[in-house]
Amino acid sequence: MKTNDVILQTVAKVVVFLILTFSVFLFFAGHNNPGGGFIGGLMTAAALVLLALAFDLQTIRKVVPVDFRKVMAIGLMIALLTGIGSLVLDVPFLSHTFGHFDLPLLGDTELATATLFDLGVYLAVVGVTMTIILSIGEDH
Amino acid sequence: MNNLLIMPLLIPLVTAVLLVFFYKQIRLQKWISGFSVLANVSVAGYMVHVVRQDGIQTLNMGGWAAPYGIVFVADMFASLLVLTTTVVSAACLYYAFGSIGKEREKFYFYPFFQFLNVGVIGSFLTGDIFNLFVCFEVMLISSYALIVLGGTKKQLRESLKYILINIISSALFVASVAYLYAVVGTLNMAHLSVRVAEAGQGGVLTTISVLFLIVFGLKAGLFLYFWLPGSYKVPPAAVTAVFGGLLTKVGLYAIIRTFTLIFYHDPYITHTLIGWLAAATMLLGVIGAIAYWDIHRILIYNIVAAVGFIAFGLAAANQAALEGAIYYLVHDMVVKALLFLLGGVIIAYTGTAKIREMGGLMRSRPVLGWMFFIAAMALVGVPPLSGFIGKLLIVEGGLAAGYYWITGIGLLTSLLILYSMMRIFMNVFWGVPKSPLSEPKKGTGWLVLPASCLVILTIVLGLGAEWIYPYVNQAGETLLNPDQYIQAVLKE
Amino acid sequence: MEILMAFAIGILFMVGTYLILSRSLLRIILGTSLLTHAVHLLLLTMSRLKTGAAPLLGEKAGTYVDPLPQALILTSIVISFGVTSFFFVLAYRAYQELGTDDMEQLRGRDDE
Numbered sequence: 182m183k184t185n186d187v188i189l190q191t192v193a194k195v196v197v198f199l200i201l202t203f204s205v206f207l208f209f210a211g212h213n214n215p216g217g218g219f220i221g222g223l224m225t226a227a228a229l230v231l232l233a234l235a236f237d238l239q240t241i242r243k244v245v246p247v248d249f250r251k252v253m254a255i256g257l258m259i260a261l262l263t264g265i266g267s268l269v270l271d272v273p274f275l276s277h278t279f280g281h282f283d284l285p286l287l288g289d290t291e292l293a294t295a296t297l298f299d300l301g302v303y304l305a306v307v308g309v310t311m312t313i314i315l316s317i318g319e320d321h
Numbered sequence: 322m323n324n325l326l327i328m329p330l331l332i333p334l335v336t337a338v339l340l341v342f343f344y345k346q347i348r349l350q351k352w353i354s355g356f357s358v359l360a361n362v363s364v365a366g367y368m369v370h371v372v373r374q375d376g377i378q379t380l381n382m383g384g385w386a387a388p389y390g391i392v393f394v395a396d397m398f399a400s401l402l403v404l405t406t407t408v409v410s411a412a413c414l415y416y417a418f419g420s421i422g423k424e425r426e427k428f429y430f431y432p433f434f435q436f437l438n439v440g441v442i443g444s445f446l447t448g449d450i451f452n453l454f455v456c457f458e459v460m461l462i463s464s465y466a467l468i469v470l471g472g473t474k475k476q477l478r479e480s481l482k483y484i485l486i487n488i489i490s491s492a493l494f495v496a497s498v499a500y501l502y503a504v505v506g507t508l509n510m511a512h513l514s515v516r517v518a519e520a521g522q523g524g525v526l527t528t529i530s531v532l533f534l535i536v537f538g539l540k541a542g543l544f545l546y547f548w549l550p551g552s553y554k555v556p557p558a559a560v561t562a563v564f565g566g567l568l569t570k571v572g573l574y575a576i577i578r579t580f581t582l583i584f585y586h587d588p589y590i591t592h593t594l595i596g597w598l599a600a601a602t603m604l605l606g607v608i609g610a611i612a613y614w615d616i617h618r619i620l621i622y623n624i625v626a627a628v629g630f631i632a633f634g635l636a637a638a639n640q641a642a643l644e645g646a647i648y649y650l651v652h653d654m655v656v657k658a659l660l661f662l663l664g665g666v667i668i669a670y671t672g673t674a675k676i677r678e679m680g681g682l683m684r685s686r687p688v689l690g691w692m693f694f695i696a697a698m699a700l701v702g703v704p705p706l707s708g709f710i711g712k713l714l715i716v717e718g719g720l721a722a723g724y725y726w727i728t729g730i731g732l733l734t735s736l737l738i739l740y741s742m743m744r745i746f747m748n749v750f751w752g753v754p755k756s757p758l759s760e761p762k763k764g765t766g767w768l769v770l771p772a773s774c775l776v777i778l779t780i781v782l783g784l785g786a787e788w789i790y791p792y793v794n795q796a797g798e799t800l801l802n803p804d805q806y807i808q809a810v811l812k813e
Numbered sequence: 814m815e816i817l818m819a820f821a822i823g824i825l826f827m828v829g830t831y832l833i834l835s836r837s838l839l840r841i842i843l844g845t846s847l848l849t850h851a852v853h854l855l856l857l858t859m860s861r862l863k864t865g866a867a868p869l870l871g872e873k874a875g876t877y878v879d880p881l882p883q884a885l886i887l888t889s890i891v892i893s894f895g896v897t898s899f900f901f902v903l904a905y906r907a908y909q910e911l912g913t914d915d916m917e918q919l920r921g922r923d924d925e
Contacts, residue, residue: 214871219887254341261335267324274327275383313898317905451885458892465899477907478919481838484900488845489833491896495852495889502882503859551921 186235193235200228208303209296218299222306229307230314238318249315253308260301263294325368326380326393329403329442332361337435347426351418354431358411361438365404372400373792377799377809379448387810388512394448394810397796398647402445402574405651408778409566409658410438415771416662417559419764420669425470425557433470437463437563444571448810450501451508453575454494457540461487464568467560468552476555483552490539497532504529511810513583514803522586530584530591534576534598541572543632544598546625550609553621558665561617565624566658570650573628577635577646581800588638596636600727602629603734610741615674616664616749619741620657623700626734627653633727634715642718644797648789649711652699652782656707659696659775663689666772667749669765671756676745681754689769690750692776697742699779702735707782710790818858825851838904838914842897849893853886 204224211217233241267276279293336357343349372378372395380393395403414434421430440460447453465487469480502508504525505516517526539545549569553561576595584591606625613619631653634646666689671679683690695706702708712735719728782789799805825847832844865876868883908914 214869215867219891250341250344254338257338258335261331261338264327265331265335268327268331271324273381273384274324274331277383309895313895313902317898317902451888455888455892458896462892462895462899465896465903469903472906472910474910475921477903477910478921481900481903481907481919484896484903485833485841485845488893488896488900489848491892492845492848492852495849495885496855498885499852499856499859499882502856508881 189235193231197228197232200224200231204228208299211299212293212296218302219306222303223310225303225307226310226314229311233314233318238315241315249308249311251308253305253312256301256304256306256308258301259304260298263298263301266294323371323378323380325364325371326378326395326446328364329361329368329407330439330446332357332364333435333438333442337432337439340432340435341429344427344429344432347423350426350431354414354435355418357435358407358414358438362404362407362411365400365407368395369397369400369404369792372397373795377806379810387812388507388509391452392448392509392511392810393446394511394806395446396799396806396809397792398577398800399445399574401647401651401792401796402570402654403442405654406438406441406445406567409654409775410434410441410563412771412775413559413563413566413658413662416562416665416768419768420665421557421559428470430467430470433463433466434563437467437567439463441567441571445574448510449508450510450513450579451498454491454498457494457571457575458491460568460571461491464564467563468556470560471557473555479552479555482548486539486548490536493532493539494536497529497536500529500532509810510578510582511807514807515811517583518586522584526584527587527590530579530587531594533579533584534591534595537572537575537579538598539572540569541576541632542569542602542625542628543572543576543595544602544605544629546602546606546628549625550618550621553624554617558661558668561621562658562661562665565621565661566654569624569628570654573631573650576632577800580635581638581643582803582806585638585803592636592638595632596724596727599629599632599636600730602626602632603730604629607734607737607741611737611744614677616667616676616745617674619676619745620660620664623660623738623741624657626738627657627700630712630715630731630734633719633724633731636727637715637718637722637724639718639722640797640801641714641721643800644793645711645714645716645718647711647796647800648714648793649708651793652707652711652779655775655778655782656696656699659772659779660693660700662768662772662775663693663696666765666768667693669762669768671749673756676748678755679749680752681750683750685754690746692769692772693750694746695776696779697746699783701739701742705783705786707779709783710786814862815858818854818862822851822854822858825854836916838908838916838919841916842900842904845900846893846897849889849897853889856882856886856889 204221207216207224208218208221229241229245264275267274277293277295279291282290282292284290336354339353340350377394377396381387382391437460440456440463443456444453444460447456465480465484468483469476505513505520507513507516542549553564580591603626606622606629609622610619610626631646631650634642634649668674670682670686673679699706699708702712716728716731719731829844829848829851832840832847835841860879860882863878865878866872866874868877868880
């Protein structure tokens, strides 16, 4: 039977971008408030899953042509590299630091290495979640 | 602070992630992982040396001070086990190069193998009981993947049960952590030890300790081993060797650590319980070992019997018994992995696992035969091989602690293990071949090479006892005096 | 409140155990996830329910709740999410290969 999901598809096209924006907001809010790489990553994965529900897996593959296993590995690597950085500087493993910088447009901004670690977590979560969901959903 | 402590964990982790990037180039994967395990052996060796020189090393993750942050602690016990783990897993990996097959290699065998190492080594080094749970899970999730890799019907069926039992025991683990946190308000092991000593180990804490005993007993196969024979039988030899050599030993390590560092105040209840569980495990394990005619089953039930023997060393809890338990633990990791590797080679040559259908292998494969003989003798504890010293110390400690009955059971078990091993040896190697040898795959002969390294190691562990004993002695002393551990971690 | 939570946890444990003891694989998996939920609630309750503001510096409160159990629960949820999904995929594969999800028929024989 051919189902008609024109409403779902139309809504999804708009809502996916809202969710993605919100996930970026959550990712950056995580530094001082509830949020962070983990939740942001889950939210991004949720957006992609919504796409998968509204359209199908082939569409997802075409729209987001990345290998999510690689995304997971890249995320883990980034998180690990921030840890390895502390080995090079001879401070305890996973130590993090921050500083205030005067950036153009943004003005005085606090930049922290913990955000890099969080970026790794974000990518790893997106990668793992999508790998799991795609491998469950692939089979018919 | 000593960043060396993170290295044995970081090396396999980085390797695993790298391997995911190169998942199509199997040859490159072999080179990277083969190099990384060797690097890890040398790092672990250096760590043992540092601990010997400078005492217990600690590392506060991210610079957060001890009871609040996550801490890694390397005392002699943990570092010896880490060193043994790296050696055993290196031998198994080189064995896997020749035997694991393209199908499994394509489905991330090598990354999962490295992740398993991360979990095992992390469990040994962590100084925080919740982090122990996390490392356990890393280890278990990789083991789920390794056990099912290949996807035969048998593997699917047995891995379902394996996963189910481990999910339940993990849930119980978190529940025990919750109770413990509610009572003493900390999860750092050194801090736990202090708080439990202050509060006095009353009924509530003893009950919690028994909950932990159940959780770790499920993982180690201490009495609660019913899941073990089925699930360890299905994966290929290289994987079973890692499982038999390392996984149950992590559970044992956790039991020894918690009951020497945290819950050592009420030995009348807890240690007596462990002693009788150990006796039951030894007996049931060895009955299984003499009941079956399948080489895999016999070896698997021997794992169970050894778990009982080591736990008995903990139950006696004096200097000699603990040193014996440590020595025997190291010996057992090496020799069990070795036996499974050799069993894999035997099966590759004969094409069957049933020892009744084998025979006469000595004539065509004498080297394999003698290696198996040495391994069997080491397992039984014939001097001067590695099992002897550990057994002697445990028996000595058991008698000193007044556990005459259980010591008797332990000695009887050794005798029956001898019987079970000799039965394999005589059926497989003596006599005349009962069926024509199946044509082995090309390169099967090379598989004895990694195994021979472990054979040399068991001989060295036996003959070189005089040089190794000081290390074991230091490890045993730390276990007996929790204050050393606490001082090193909390630095008051 | 703690009493209520104790009942909730007990009921979850009970239902989880019942489901795990049933024969269908799907029910067993649902049972394990209920069991882990119960354990997480237990962890939450064991660290005392609300004793202050959320553990965020922005709240500027006098007392905060203990953030540690929440971190533990998050970790544990992530782990159980991974394990459960793996278990699901495996159960599905096993169903395709073996043609049954009845644990009685998945028993297997000793001598093979």
